[in-house]
Amino acid sequence: QVQLVESGGGLVQAGGSLRLSCAASGRTFSTNAMGWFRQAPGKEREFVAAINWSGDSTSYTDAVKGRFTISRDNAKNSVYLQMNSLKPEDTALYYCAGSKLYSGIQYFTSNYAFWGQGTQVTVSS
Secondary structure, eight states: OOEEEEEOOEEEETTOOEEEEEEEESSOOTTSOEEEEEEOTTSOOEEEEEEOTTSSOEEEOGGGTTTEEEEEETTTTEEEEEEOSOOGGGOEEEEEEEOSSOSSOOOSGGGOOEEOOOEEEEEEO
16 A cells, blocks of 8 residues: 655744655655645645656746755655745645656646645744
8 A cells, every 4th residue: 555644744933944754655656756735725736846756857836936845765765845934825734746657747636646644834924
């Protein structure tokens, strides 16, 4: 059974930092794209960041460019999201996602077959 388990969320003041981690088990993702999405109350799940299979290509939504960094460690079957200069509008449930079919960066939820349960990030003003 494939599992993605996120950790590292919490409550932080505006301007602060958090590092999210996602540990995968049940299959290796070393040849697959991975990503982070978020969903705020009353809103649809949205793309945040993605990374290709090798980690040498990344992409971000405009709202987080320059503040967030996605990375991966294939030896640990894990992906990370370093979040700096957090803003109240970053408050959401953050999900880790793993692709089953694609090695390159993917932007759409439909291109990810595996999802974690989410970790809450709350940024106070």
